[in-house]
Amino acid sequence: MLEDIEDINNEKFTYTGKIIEIKDTNEIVVNILNSKKSINIKLTDNTTFDENISNDFILGNIIIFETTNCLTVNEDDTLELDITRIIANEKDEIITVDKREAISSSIGIFPNVILEEEKQITVKKDKIIAIAVPKVDECSWEHIIDNENIRLINESYEKDISDNEEEHYLAFVADNIGDSELILQLTKDDEIIKELVYKIYIN
Numbered sequence: 001m002l003e004d005i006e007d008i009n010n011e012k013f014t015y016t017g018k019i020i021e022i023k024d025t026n027e028i029v030v031n032i033l034n035s036k037k038s039i040n041i042k043l044t045d046n047t048t049f050d051e052n053i054s055n056d057f058i059l060g061n062i063i064i065f066e067t068t069n070c071l072t073v074n075e076d077d078t079l080e081l082d083i084t085r086i087i088a089n090e091k092d093e094i095i096t097v098d099k100r101e102a103i104s105s106s107i108g109i110f111p112n113v114i115l116e117e118e119k120q121i122t123v124k125k126d127k128i129i130a131i132a133v134p135k136v137d138e139c140s141w142e143h144i145i146d147n148e149n150i151r152l153i154n155e156s157y158e159k160d161i162s163d164n165e166e167e168h169y170l171a172f173v174a175d176n177i178g179d180s181e182l183i184l185q186l187t188k189d190d191e192i193i194k195e196l197v198y199k200i201y202i203n
Contacts, residue, residue, distance in 0.1 A: 014066045014087065014109045014128075017041075019059055028057050033105045040080045041065060049086045057089065064088035064110040103130050106158040109171050120199040127174050128153075129200065131184065135166040139188040143170065149180040149202055174202040 017030030017039070026043040049055055057063070066085035074080055087110055104110040111130035113123060123129060129150070133141055135157055143152060155170045172182070179201050186194040 012066055012068055012084075014064060014104070016062065016064050016104045016110055019057055019061045019063060022057055022059060025057075028063075030063060033062075037079060039071070040074075040078055042080065042082050043086075044082050044084075047083055047085065050088075053086055054089050055086070058091075061089055061091060063090075064104065099132070100130070102158065103132065103169050103171070106156045107154040107169050107171050109154055111171060115198055119197060120201075122201040122203060123174050125174050125177055125202055129172045129174065131170045131172075131182075131198070132167045133170075133184060133186075133196070135168050136186060136188075136193075139186050139193060141168050141170070142185045142187055144183040144185065146181045147178070149176040149178045150174055150182065150200060174200070177202050 016033045018033065019028055020031050020038060021029035023029065023040070027040060029038050029040050031038050064087040065083045066087060067081055067083050069082045069084070072080040099114055100111050103114065107130075109128055109130075112127040113121060113129055115121060115129060115131045121129070145151070150172045153171050153173050155168065157166055157168055170184075179199070182198040182200060184196040184198075185192050
């Protein structure tokens with residue numbers, strides 16, 4: 001996952017890490033989940049906190065952060081990164097019970113909401129929407145979006161730790177205010193086996 005950071009070109013990347021050291025109010029060290037590497041992350045005057053997110057960092061907390069900057073390698077081989085946005089800053093047990101952590105570790109993006117049984121939802125513009133569907137042998141999931149209000153930004157396959165079944169994760173971003181219809185089709189040899197329809201309202 002970390003290798004992606006070094007190729008950033010004014011894109012937004014979101015990562016999940018556990019706080020292992022607090023250097024001062026504007027610099028902490030985190031272990032990136034699903035990685036053996038730690039990074040010094042620095043807050044700048046441009047760093048923002050999402051609504052109701054605490055700016056008090058505590059050892060052991062899980063934080064979700066966003067960056068548009070390149071990874072810096074210091075002379076002592078430590079890794080350093082300026083961050084632009086803090087999305088979550090919570091005690092470990094609060095976030096780990098949430099399936100969003102598993103999805104974020106798999107696709108590198110922390111979703112604001114997961115669509116599973118619920119097929120209709122209202123979200124704010126720029127929020128991340130994730131969908132988890134079961135992987136089916138010899139079949140594939142295809143997506144259809146009726147307009148440009150939402151777009152696919154990442155997808156991956158991962159085993160669900162609760163039942164060891166492999167799932168297909170898809171992440172979408174709400175780009176524009178308005179309504180969208182998202183259709184997922186499970187296909188095999190160009191035949192539609194199953195279809196899921198989601199209504200997404202963006203404000």
